[in-house]
Amino acid sequence: MNIVVLVKQVPDSSAERSLRADDNTVDRGSASNVINEMDEYAIEEALRIQEAHGGEVTILTMGPASASESIRKALSMGPDRAVHVLDDALHGSCALSTSKVLAAALGTLSADLVLCGAESTDGRVQVMPHMLAERMGVAALTGARKLTVEGTALTIERQTDEGYEVVAATTPAIVSVWDTINEPRYPSFKGIMAAKKKPVQTLSLADLGVAASEVGAEGASSAVVEQHKRPPRAGGQKINDEGDGGAKLVEFLASEKFV
Amino acid sequence: MAEVLVVVEHSGGEVKKVTLEMLTLARELGTPAAVVLGGPGVAAPLLDRLGEYGAAKVYAGESADLDGYLVAPKAAVLADLVRQGQPAAVLLGSTQEGKEIAGRLAVKLDNGLLADVSALDGQGVATQTVFAGSTIVKSQVTRGLPLATVRPNSLSPVPAPATAEVVPLEVAVDDTAKLARVVERKVEPKGARPELTEASVVISGGRGVGNADNFKLVEELADLLGGAVGASRAAVDSGFYPHQFQVGQTGKTVSPQLYVALGISGAIQHRAGMQTSKTIVAVNKDAEAPIFELADFGVVGDLFKVVPQAAEEIRKRK
Ligand SMILES: Cc1cc2nc3c(=O)[nH]c(=O)nc-3n(C[C@H](O)[C@H](O)[C@H](O)COP(=O)(O)OP(=O)(O)OC[C@H]3O[C@@H](n4cnc5c(N)ncnc54)[C@H](O)[C@@H]3O)c2cc1C
Ligand SMILES: Nc1ncnc2c1ncn2[C@@H]1O[C@H](COP(=O)(O)O)[C@@H](O)[C@H]1O
Numbered sequence: 001m002n003i004v005v006l007v008k009q010v011p012d013s014s015a016e017r018s019l020r021a022d023d024n025t026v027d028r029g030s031a032s033n034v035i036n037e038m039d040e041y042a043i044e045e046a047l048r049i050q051e052a053h054g055g056e057v058t059i060l061t062m063g064p065a066s067a068s069e070s071i072r073k074a075l076s077m078g079p080d081r082a083v084h085v086l087d088d089a090l091h092g093s094c095a096l097s098t099s100k101v102l103a104a105a106l107g108t109l110s111a112d113l114v115l116c117g118a119e120s121t122d123g124r125v126q127v128m129p130h131m132l133a134e135r136m137g138v139a140a141l142t143g144a145r146k147l148t149v150e151g152t153a154l155t156i157e158r159q160t161d162e163g164y165e166v167v168a169a170t171t172p173a174i175v176s177v178w179d180t181i182n183e184p185r186y187p188s189f190k191g192i193m194a195a196k197k198k199p200v201q202t203l204s205l206a207d208l209g210v211a212a213s214e215v216g217a218e219g220a221s222s223a224v225v226e227q228h229k230r231p232p233r234a235g236g237q238k239i240n241d242e243g244d245g246g247a248k249l250v251e252f253l254a255s256e257k258f259v
Numbered sequence: 260m261a262e263v264l265v266v267v268e269h270s271g272g273e274v275k276k277v278t279l280e281m282l283t284l285a286r287e288l289g290t291p292a293a294v295v296l297g298g299p300g301v302a303a304p305l306l307d308r309l310g311e312y313g314a315a316k317v318y319a320g321e322s323a324d325l326d327g328y329l330v331a332p333k334a335a336v337l338a339d340l341v342r343q344g345q346p347a348a349v350l351l352g353s354t355q356e357g358k359e360i361a362g363r364l365a366v367k368l369d370n371g372l373l374a375d376v377s378a379l380d381g382q383g384v385a386t387q388t389v390f391a392g393s394t395i396v397k398s399q400v401t402r403g404l405p406l407a408t409v410r411p412n413s414l415s416p417v418p419a420p421a422t423a424e425v426v427p428l429e430v431a432v433d434d435t436a437k438l439a440r441v442v443e444r445k446v447e448p449k450g451a452r453p454e455l456t457e458a459s460v461v462i463s464g465g466r467g468v469g470n471a472d473n474f475k476l477v478e479e480l481a482d483l484l485g486g487a488v489g490a491s492r493a494a495v496d497s498g499f500y501p502h503q504f505q506v507g508q509t510g511k512t513v514s515p516q517l518y519v520a521l522g523i524s525g526a527i528q529h530r531a532g533m534q535t536s537k538t539i540v541a542v543n544k545d546a547e548a549p550i551f552e553l554a555d556f557g558v559v560g561d562l563f564k565v566v567p568q569a570a571e572e573i574r575k576r577k
Binding site for chain 2: 222
């Protein structure tokens with residue numbers, strides 16, 4: 001089974017993140033850049049499927065030159081190779097354009113299974129797998145907490161607000177995974193060394209037959225028109241519990257009409 | 260005035276609160292028209308409630324095809340409706356299903372998407388909070404109509420009674436929309452507590468709660484205040500409470516009137532899911548815990564002393 005894992009580089013969510021003042025795009029200089037955490041679970045799942053069923057695992061990333069660090073880190077976990085869609089014109093692309101480019105790149109890879117994270121920590125939109133499935137005419141099984149592969153049959157279990165559902169499809173398909181699906185491995189020293197030699201193919205927009213005017217700020221279907229930092233919440237009262245902390249808490253709740 | 264389509268979120272024959280919020284918002288933008296999509300007979304029990312909140316028209320797409328697969332058939336029906344009706348805007352809930360339908364609709368219509376908005380004005384300008392609540396952005400669709408997913412609890416639903424006229428939709432779904440088959444749907448008993456993302460009061464416990472059994476304390480306070488129970492990732496990872504109740508960056512985003520954090524340090528990824536709560540209360544034994552930086556009222560103390568006392572005090576006042 002040939003698997004492509006979508007990996008996005010994002011600013012570290014534990015650091016102070018911001019948008020650039022000039023064009024309102026994510027400021028990649030303001031925080032260190034890391035692999036979108038949920039994508040590590042997708043990589044782990046791909047490796048487990050490969051261990052059980054064979055085939056090849058390819059990482060696919062669309063992002064600026066700095067994303068190559070995340071690609072190496074992803075490869076150090078064990079995948080065979082990577083494809084990096086890199087083009088200056090991509091800066092400022094909206095989700096819709098991103099899906100167009102990723103779909104074009106996936107078109108060159110003929111994967112049986114595409115795995116990705118359920119959502120990214122910077123965008124948090126949760127739309128990429130369905131946008132890609134819509135463009136490619138394949139099934140999307142999203143938000144998996146469990147994935148079973150038997151031949152070409154795929155079954156996932158996913159959490160819902162009411163309980164859970166079991167959803168099935170056959171390959172080719174896209175599956176997005178939640179962080180409850182597995183525990184990603186740490187790269188070994190051997191893995192890190194091996195990753196340095198693994199092939200990383202770079203594709204430009206021209207290679208994919210996508211026009212520069214369809215992506216970036218020019219081709220964007222939505223635009224940020226204004227941004228400002230939310231004023232930090234002013235900490236309010238803080239009291240030490242001197243045996244009456246619970247009562248004081250309720251007094252506060254009552255003053256705010258919650259009791 | 261042009262129609263504003265509101266895609267109805269419902270479960271077990273009831274309209275979810277986010278839908279009433281969207282109908283309220285839609286009235287500012289045009290004439291609200293609700294769209295119900297689901298299996299045969301799904302619309303009837305929802306009509307009164309939709310009318311009560313101003314839906315003069317209810318488009319009803321009812322077919323086993325809309326129920327037996329993941330969102331693709333729903334997106335197909337909606338796309339046809341948008342093409343025919345040229346609405347002023349399309350609103351969906353910012354829930355897993357709402358976002359998934361919206362993503363497909365955006366591709367089908369080559370239309371920009373505004374995700375997770377807390378407000379949308381008549382000019383189509385949406386307000387969103389990003390980066391763990393630290394930044395507020397205003398954005399706009401530059402291609403197509405305003406297509407937005409609306410974050411639950413962003414506004415208070417206001418009734419505006421209308422009589423809902425039902426317009427049945429034709430459901431013709433091709434095979435590529437039927438690739439992801441729902442094999443089983445399991446409803447887990449959830450008791451009387453409100454749903455986490457919709458609750459106006461949320462009481463969350465963290466690692467400081469210590470073990471699964473102690474979560475009873477959190478539940479007790481939640482029940483006394485009519486709230487939902489939430490948990491930090493550390494509490495979930497330690498097996499104290501189920502994953503669907505996790506609040507934060509990789510869990511649910513909540514925006515209640517009151518958020519109470521018990522034994523939660525207030526890591527940035529936790530704040531990402533609760534920072535827009537109206538009033539925040541924290542109990543933590545560490546005076547330096549970052550949660551106090553955003554708490555309107557903080558008690559530095561042992562939650563095993565403070566919470567039972569608070570519960571007792573509320574009972575007394577009732
Ligand atoms: C990519 C990523 C995504 C993440 N997503 C999430 C997410 O969605 N949600 C989330 O919550 N976290 C998330 N985290 C984890 C986050 O960084 C923190 O580790 C987590 O929030 C800590 O949970 P906690 O506050 O319960 O535990 P701790 O940080 O261990 O805090 C426990 C607190 O309890 C207090 N305490 C202990 N005993 C008592 C007592 N008896 N009485 C009163 N107070 C007491 C302690 O003083 C301490 O402040 C994520 C992390 C990463 C890297
Ligand atoms: N630029 C990108 N390159 C590769 N994968 C991406 C990119 N953007 C999004 N993805 C994938 O899509 C998933 C969902 O992202 P999102 O829809 O942005 O929340 C992520 O977890 C990634 O696996």
